[in-house]
Amino acid sequence: MAELARFAKMNGLGNAIIVADMRGRSDRVTPDAARALAADQVTTFDQIMAIYDPVVGGTDNYIEILNCDGTQAQACGNGTRCVVQALAAETGRKTFTFETKAGILTAEEHEDGRISVDMGKPRFGWKEIPLAEEFADTSRIELQVGPIDAPIVHSPSVASMGNPHAIFWVDGDVNEYELDRFGPLLENHPIFPEKANITIAQVTSPETLTMRTWERGAGLTLACGSAACATAVSAARTGRTGRRVTVTLPGGDLEIYWREDDHVIMTGPAEWEFAGRFDPLTGDWQRETEGVA
Numbered sequence: 148m149a150e151l152a153r154f155a156k157m158n159g160l161g162n163a164i165i166v167a168d169m170r171g172r173s174d175r176v177t178p179d180a181a182r183a184l185a186a187d188q189v190t191t192f193d194q195i196m197a198i199y200d201p202v203v204g205g206t207d208n209y210i211e212i213l214n215c216d217g218t219q220a221q222a223c224g225n226g227t228r229c230v231v232q233a234l235a236a237e238t239g240r241k242t243f244t245f246e247t248k249a250g251i252l253t254a255e256e257h258e259d260g261r262i263s264v265d266m267g268k269p270r271f272g273w274k275e276i277p278l279a280e281e282f283a284d285t286s287r288i289e290l291q292v293g294p295i296d297a298p299i300v301h302s303p304s305v306a307s308m309g310n311p312h313a314i315f316w317v318d319g320d321v322n323e324y325e326l327d328r329f330g331p332l333l334e335n336h337p338i339f340p341e342k343a344n345i346t347i348a349q350v351t352s353p354e355t356l357t358m359r360t361w362e363r364g365a366g367l368t369l370a371c372g373s374a375a376c377a378t379a380v381s382a383a384r385t386g387r388t389g390r391r392v393t394v395t396l397p398g399g400d401l402e403i404y405w406r407e408d409d410h411v412i413m414t415g416p417a418e419w420e421f422a423g424r425f426d427p428l429t430g431d432w433q434r435e436t437e438g439v440a
């Protein structure tokens with residue numbers, strides 16, 4: 148068995164996160180280990196945030212993100228807040244810079260314990276999202292679920308926050324839609340060559356949105372930070388809201404500000420649950436502290 152790595156089980160608005168401390172190690176968290184930890188009732192998670200030594204100068208760490216099915220994600224807003232809280236508790240520092248597959252992110256823990264992450268710039272080009280075919284206007288693409296003359300949801304806005312997102316706008320309560328039924332179909336629709344995170348969103352005022360997300364590689368979650376960012380910028384881009392909104396997800400609220408310099412700032416909480424050690428090759432693990440679960 149390899150030397151065990153430390154981890155913290157955490158959550159960001161109920162989005163279940165494992166923060167894996169891989170600093171100073173030459174091995175990686177394997178997809179098999181991710182699937183094994185996901186299958187265990189106690190460690191089950193939506194994303195692993197594996198913290199590695201920095202690769203790029205000027206950054207604190209390189210972070211690799213694994214979904215619970217073992218696939219990699221480019222961005223994870225809720226998980227990034229969890230990483231910041233864990234590192235701030237360890238170091239006493241308040242600001243961090245990370246490299247991810249989505250690019251370089253900066254983040255800050257505030258006095259009230261909430262954490263802001265600069266999630267970078269959204270991208271709307273069809274090749275950048277990516278889509279399988281050209282759409283000149285990605286604020287409303289042709290795609291629907293249900294009968295042609297009576298679709299259940301249709302015409303999503305699509306955007307990349309480093310990872311691909313489709314947002315279906317609805318007038319009624321987002322809880323009334325069977326996202327668990329059509330989410331997987333849309334996630335795997337051929338229009339999304341790298342699959343997509345699927346959100347249904349209701350605009351409740353020019354400053355507020357309510358949404359639920361079926362996550363690529365993870366399924367229904369209580370919150371998805373990058374989806375909240377993609378939804379907020381798509382709402383502002385289409386004139387549904389202003390650039391500063393409160394987004395209500397099943398797990399709670401996030402504040403999203405699409406700044407004038409095009410960067411998207413996400414602010415919200417993170418919560419520590421318990422700590423353990425695990426084998427990054429197999430996912431075998433042991434508890435180190437008492438805590439929730």
Ligand SMILES: N[C@@H](CCC[C@H](N)C(=O)O)C(=O)O
Pocket residue numbers: 162193194214219220221222223224225226310311344362363364365368370371372373374
């Ligand atoms: N929960 C995350 C997003 C997770 C990544 C997603 N499943 C993907 O594969 O793109 C968040 O808070 O942003």
